[in-house]
Amino acid sequence: MANHTLPPRTRRSAPRRRSRSGLVLWAGFGVVAALAIVLVVGLLLGGAPSPLAQQGGPSPSGTGPVAAAVDPAALQESTTYTTLQGTVPDPAPQQTTDGRVAHPVRETMVHDAPGGTPIARMPVTQIGDTWLPVIAQQGDWAQVLLPSRPSSSTGWLPMADLDVKTTPYRIAVHLGSMKLELFEDGTRIAQWTVGIGKPSAPTPTGRTFLLGAFSDDQQKYSPVILPLGTHSPTHDTFGGGPGTVAIHTWPTADVFGTPTSDGCIRVPADALRQLQEVPLGTLVTIDEA
Structure with a gap:
């Protein structure tokens, strides 16, 4: 069982992101008010x-x-x-x-x-x-x-x-059909069959969002991991870090269309490449459909 380990709290960097629509999400580092x-x-x-x-x-x-x-x-x-x-x-x-x-x-x-x-x-x-x-x-x-x-x-x-x-994008994950859809300006532009959480460690439903992007040198199953703003309902930790649910790929295709993960959403490599270009903060909805 492979788990991602989120970077330590002191780490504040992430891979440079680009949006296909040219949307730039940036901000300067403000001074914390005392x-x-x-x-x-x-x-x-x-x-x-x-x-x-x-x-x-x-x-x-x-x-x-x-x-x-x-x-x-x-x-x-x-x-x-x-x-x-x-x-x-x-x-x-x-x-x-x-x-x-x-x-x-x-x-x-x-x-x-x-x-x-x-x-x-x-x-x-x-x-x-x-x-x-x-x-x-x-x-x-x-x-x-x-x-x-x-x-x-x-x-x-x-x-x-x-x-x-x-952001013009939205991501929808349907646990029943094990599909992930990517929308731009309300139009579906891509759809993939994905792997989801097993019955003993389900993928949580509800609204969440793309929280970040990072690489984990301790694993080889995904070049980049996209953590979401939601957590496993059954795991307090993944690999020693918080039990943060993430989107990532997998080295074998047999997991797609199966409920076999510990709650994360496993996507094909081409899906991960497209999702990396979606701006942080983009809404992700997860339902039972």
């Missing part, structure tokens, strides 16, 4: 307290009360390596989106609602640059799918901290 210092300076200067400290006051977007100040350093990062508390489940796990994907231009806090309680920190990079699908927007806040456990978790990020682009 919230604690800002609060102290504000108090010393006698100014008004930070809006985060105004419990029950209006949020900048007028969408509701703002939670009390939270020390960002006390919050976990939202990555594929972490498990978060206080997240909101995906309200529409099979619904498509308008293609918007968001990249934090600086480390920002994830909230449980627009202007609500901070529950995590979203880093600028993790497995490559962080790109997340936008599934809803309320005022100055975007609801995104998160890469953390529990799978299918969502959170809210302030639009002011995001670079938002649009």
